[in-house]
Amino acid sequence: MNAHLDGNVLAGTLRELFTVDITTATGQCVSCGTTAAMAEARVYADAPGMVARCATCDEVVLRLVRGPGRAWLDMRGLNYLELQLPA
């Protein structure tokens, strides 16, 4: 099985790390420059961690591994994240 899910499945683990919902943030893909909500990324979760790929070009935008007592977050595939915050 290699069916992908989507960025919604990142929400819980990312909320352990951040105080805002990262899945509603807009991220720009390093590879193709497309901007999209993180929730729209393709997420492959059949692995020790979760790998999020750009829905446009399929390059990796984010990797997230949660282990006992720690987490690893690799966001090399994103140029930036735009987050909605209270005014």
Add this chain to the structure above:
Amino acid sequence: MARAAVLGRLTWQVGTVAGVRDETPTARTIMLDVPGWPGHQAGQHVDVRLTAADGYSTQRSYSIASAPGSTSLELTVQRLPDGEVSPYLAEVLAPGDPLELRGPIGGWFVWDPENAEPVLLVAGGSGVVPLMAMIRTRAMSGSQAPFRLVYSVRAPDTALYAGELADRARSDAGLDVTYVYTRSAPPGWPAPAGRINTDILTAGQPAQPGQAVFVCGPTGFVEAAADLLVDAGQEPRTIKTERFGPSGGQT
């Protein structure tokens, strides 16, 4: 503005099972009392964590079925034959039992009752759960937004909430419910069993201006439905999807 909220770090909490309700032979709804539940938006999910006596722990995500403000937090769990978590939740868990969970989670796949635009909900199997939360929220909030649910199931006896949906289709003005049967249709059903198609999704009409679309189901179903809608002229940015699958999903 929920989207702009600073939420704080998400932590685990313990709810208590207040009741269970069978929905189909293989699915049931778990009603939970969760002290200090902060409320949620229709479409959000929770993570549920089970921990064995030896310390082994595993977690899954389940969509919230109930509307915000309901007396209990409801999760509907489809039992998967080879699932690690769902058989326990769907068969063993009993009223009075504790259940560890965290949430609400996810701010993307949510419907805001302040939005008056028409909404198309497309469900594959147990993907109907978060969409049911939207239908219930619409009713509780008195929203007049036109809602149309297209619900694809294998056979009539696998449909979740069939009785409530039939009642609501009669009583909730502006709610339309259309079933698609992929394996076996009920006797006298006007169409043969088959997959979802453009005519069913669009009801033979051009995409309504401003229509928001929520599609939830297994990955293949979501891809197929979203592609059909885009081909029919629905703007891709107006289609929100939630896929569930064999891992990280609702096993």
